[in-house]
Structure formats: structure tokens, C-alpha cells
Amino acid sequence: MTNVRIIPCLDVTDGRVVKGTNFVDLKDAGDPVELASKYDQEGADEIVFLDITASSDRRETVFELVRRCAEEIFIPFTIGGGIRSVDDARKILREGAEKISVNTAAVQKPELISEIAAEFGTQCVVLAIDAKQSDNPECRSGYEVYVHGGRTATGLDVVEWAQTGEEYGAGEILLTSMGRDGTKDGFDCKLTSKVSQSTKVPTIASGGVGTLEHFSQGVLEGRADALLAASVFHYGELTIREVKNYLIERGISVRPA
Amino acid sequence: MVKVAVLDYGIGNLRSAQKAFEISGAEAHLTADKDLVLTSDGVVLPGVGNFGKCAKALTDSGVRELALLAVENGLPFLGICVGMQLLYETSDESPNAKGLGLLTGKVKLLENAPRIPQMQWNQIQLEGDSPLLRGLNDEWFYFVHSYAAEQNHLQSTTIATCVYGSSVIAAVQKGLIFGTQFHPEKSGKAGQSLLQNFLKICERTV
Numbered sequence: 102m103t104n105v106r107i108i109p110c111l112d113v114t115d116g117r118v119v120k121g122t123n124f125v126d127l128k129d130a131g132d133p134v135e136l137a138s139k140y141d142q143e144g145a146d147e148i149v150f151l152d153i154t155a156s157s158d159r160r161e162t163v164f165e166l167v168r169r170c171a172e173e174i175f176i177p178f179t180i181g182g183g184i185r186s187v188d189d190a191r192k193i194l195r196e197g198a199e200k201i202s203v204n205t206a207a208v209q210k211p212e213l214i215s216e217i218a219a220e221f222g223t224q225c226v227v228l229a230i231d232a233k234q235s236d237n238p239e240c241r242s243g244y245e246v247y248v249h250g251g252r253t254a255t256g257l258d259v260v261e262w263a264q265t266g267e268e269y270g271a272g273e274i275l276l277t278s279m280g281r282d283g284t285k286d287g288f289d290c291k292l293t294s295k296v297s298q299s300t301k302v303p304t305i306a307s308g309g310v311g312t313l314e315h316f317s318q319g320v321l322e323g324r325a326d327a328l329l330a331a332s333v334f335h336y337g338e339l340t341i342r343e344v345k346n347y348l349i350e351r352g353i354s355v356r357p358a
Numbered sequence: 359m360v361k362v363a364v365l366d367y368g369i370g371n372l373r374s375a376q377k378a379f380e381i382s383g384a385e386a387h388l389t390a391d392k393d394l395v396l397t398s399d400g401v402v403l404p405g406v407g408n409f410g411k412c413a414k415a416l417t418d419s420g421v422r423e424l425a426l427l428a429v430e431n432g433l434p435f436l437g438i439c440v441g442m443q444l445l446y447e448t449s450d451e452s453p454n455a456k457g458l459g460l461l462t463g464k465v466k467l468l469e470n471a472p473r474i475p476q477m478q479w480n481q482i483q484l485e486g487d488s489p490l491l492r493g494l495n496d497e498w499f500y501f502v503h504s505y506a507a508e509q510n511h512l513q514s515t516t517i518a519t520c521v522y523g524s525s526v527i528a529a530v531q532k533g534l535i536f537g538t539q540f541h542p543e544k545s546g547k548a549g550q551s552l553l554q555n556f557l558k559i560c561e562r563t564v
Binding site (some may be wrong): 102103104105106112141146168171173176177194195196197198199219220221222223224225272273301302303326356357 | 369371372373377378381387406407408411437440472473474475476477478479480498500502504541543544545546547549550
């Protein structure tokens with residue numbers, strides 16, 4: 102067993118947090134660095150920033166975000182969204198991010214994973230997979246890979262794509278259940294365990310978490326190595342400390358908050 | 359103010375190490391300038407990614423000689439992650455690449471690991487009483503690595519281990535040469551304490 106990581110996820114566009122947040126004790130709830138710093142102090146193990154490059158002419162905003170994070174956040178953070186080349190990855194990693202996550206661009210060109218891994222190591226390449234239940238006979242796991250923010254079906258089987266990504270050099274899989282995302286019905290543990298048990302690299306479960314019990318299910322049933330959550334933390338429904346204390350009570354090893 | 363040189367040899371994420379030292383109260387330079395490095399109070403060698411790639415970058419940038427010179431001049435020296443692995447002679451990750459050879463032995467793939475890489479926070483257990491780790495027994499640090507230093511029973515330089523499938527060397531010391539397999543610059547408050555310990559070593563106050 103690994104020590105399970107709790108990872109708040111911030112959706113950011115043009116340098117601002119876009120998913121609703123409900124913090125009362127922040128000067129500016131829309132500032133991603135301020136939010137991330139708060140999560141750092143509360144005991145988050147990592148931070149993920151996603152979809153921050155909605156348009157390619159906003160690249161400088163991303164680099165600015167990374168620079169500010171490097172100054173204010175003392176836990177690892179990942180940047181995902183719009184990374185299409187080794188050059189994109191280089192600049193983000195140079196400025197202080199630990200990892201970059203790739204999704205659509207990796208499906209279009211899997212070599213991107215190996216190119217970035219060869220340059221900076223497998224540990225910094227997160228393969229983000231958006232998964233949805235599917236009757237497509239090509240998708241033997243029963244789940245299909247979607248790209249373009251979940252708008253386009255690829256015909257790829259989720260488990261096979263995760264294994265391919267690992268072969269190309271992904272150091273971690275960030276697995277989002279599209280069907281559960283935003284529902285608060287809990288992680289899709291069937292999906293998560295399928296991927297987790299067919300790859301050697303860590304799996305981050307994402308999508309659907311709403312209660313404390315969902316967090317422990319993600320580990321015990323989903324076999325996830327890390328748990329990603331957004332709204333339960335943003336809306337103050339649960340704190341990172343509550344989640345970690347709950348997991349510890351259930352015998353799941355985490356870094357105490 | 360303590361002056362720390364973070365060696366710049368063109369690999370991955372170097373800014374976070376520099377920033378973390380600044381926050382810890384040091385004047386930290388990201389540099390490969392010989393005069394600046396040799397007039398510092400301490401030197402840091404970060405490293406991420408592939409051993410062979412980092413070893414080549416060390417040579418190509420001229421930082422290899424500079425690092426060895428700094429150690430020869432008696433400057434406290436801290437290697438972080440692959441920077442620690444580079445203190446050794448070789449690594450199974452890149453059999454033809456040469457490390458700095460400051461420590462005897464090699465680096466090899468993690469054994470009995472539940473996942474590779476180890477990508478998680480883990481608790482360290484201290485061995486002996488190194489000034490680098492004072493007050494940090496059982497603290498949690500962030501690890502990201504697939505390879506680790508091989509246990510050397512003849513000449514123990516191990517000052518901390520962690521458990522990941524089996525016992526893994528987490529930190530080493532030989533004189534004023536230090537290495538951490540984990541990332542203190544990304545390990546929150548515990549990491550800050552470690553960096554402050556290193557600054558005290560640089561100030562020669564321990």
C-alpha cells in the first residue's frame with residue numbers, strides 16, 4: 102500500500118478560479134494561488150491546476166501562475182491543459198511546477214509522453230484520462246476515453262490506453278469518471294480499480310466524491326493511490342483535515358494534516 | 359545572511375529549490391558562475407528525471423567540475439533527489455553515465471515497491487544524529503523516485519531511511535556532503551526545517 106495523497110483540484114481560466122468557490126476567509130476567492138496556499142496550509146498533499154490554457158494566446162498567464170505558486174506553495178503542484186509540446190512542458194517545469202498533465206494532445210500523439218519523459222523524467226508526466234461507460238465493443242473494459250474536455254469519443258479502451266500511456270512513460274494516471282463528475286455519488290470504484298490494477302504507476306481517482314465515506318471507498322474499493330476533489334473542498338463541505346482524520350481512523354495511511 | 363548557490367545546469371525544476379531557501383532566510387542564487395559558487399557558504403545540487411540525462415547536463419554545463427571544486431574547498435554540499443543519486447559513482451538507470459563519485463556505491467531500482475515510482479509523502483526514521491535532520495525523526499517528506507542508493511554495509515553514510523516495500527535510504531551524510539532522496543523544498547514545514555538545518559551547517563553554528 103502507498104500512503105494515500107489528498108489532492109484538491111482547481112479549475113482555472115485566464116489566471117482565475119472558474120468553478121464556484123465559497124470561501125469566506127479569503128481576500129479574493131478567485132485567485133488560484135491564494136486558494137492553493139490555503140490548501141497547502143490545511144494539509145493538502147499536492148495541488149492540481151487544470152484547464153488553465155483555454156486559449157493559446159494566454160500562455161503568459163500560465164507562466165505567471167506557475168511563478169507565483171513556486172514562491173508561495175511548498176508542496177508539489179501539477180499544471181494541466183493545453184500542453185502540446187516539449188517546449189510547453191519545459192517552460193512550465195523550469196518555472197517551478199513538479200508535473201505537467203497531458204490529455205488530448207497525448208491521445209493525438211502518444212510520443213509526446215515519451216518526449217517529455219525522456220527530457221524531464223517519467224515522474225513529471227501525468228496522463229489525464231477522461232473516461233465514460235461505453236457499449237463500444239472496442240472498449241473491452243466497458244469504458245471509453247474521451248478528449249477535448251469530454252466532448253469527443255476516441256474509441257480507445259480506457260484500460261488499454263492507461264497501459265499504453267505507462268509504456269510511453271507516464272509516471273501517473275489521473276483518471277476522471279465523466280459520469281460521476283459533479284454528481285457527489287462517489288468515485289467510480291469499478292473504473293478506478295480496473296485501471297489501478299492493470300498499471301504499475303500510481304492512479305489518482307477523480308470525479309464524484311461527496312462524502313467522507315467516498316474517500317475511503319476510493320482507496321479500499323477503487324485501489325486508488327491518490328484522491329482528487331474539487332467542490333467538496335471549495336464549498337467548505339469537508340476540510341482536508343476531516344478527510345485525513347477519517348481515513349486514518351479507517352486504517353488508511355495518509356500524512357496527517 | 360547565509361549565501362547558498364543552487365547549481366544551475368539546465369535541468370527541470372530548479373526554481374522551487376532556490377525559492378525555498380529564500381523563504382528559509384538565505385540569499386539563494388541559481389547559478390553556474392564559478393566565483394559566485396565558490397564564495398557561497400553552501401552549495402545545493404538539485405536534480406529531477408533521468409540519472410544519465412542529469413549526469414550529461416552536469417558535464418556539458420561545466421557544473422561537474424564546479425561541484426567537485428566546491429566540495430574540495432570544504433563547502434557544505436546538499437544533493438536533492440537525483441542530485442543525491444549523482445553523489446554516487448553510477449546508477450542502474452543509466453549504466454554508462456558517471457556520477458560525481460563523492461560517495462562509494464551505486465543507485466539501483468527500488469525493490470519490493472508497491473508502485474514505481476514511489477510518488478508520495480513518507481515518514482523518515484533517523485539513524486545517528488546528523489545535524490541536517492535534527493528534530494525531524496518520523497517527519498513526513500515528499501518522495502518521487504524509481505531508483506535509490508544501494509545499502510552499503512561497509513561504510514554507512516545513511517542518516518535516515520523510509521519504508522517502501524523494503525527499507526529505502528532516504529538521506530545520507532559524509533562529512534559536509536549531504537543528500538536527501540526526498541524533496542525538502544516541496545515538503546512543507548518539515549522541509550523548511552531541514553533547509554534551515556542546512557543553513558546552520560553553512561553558518562558553522564552546529
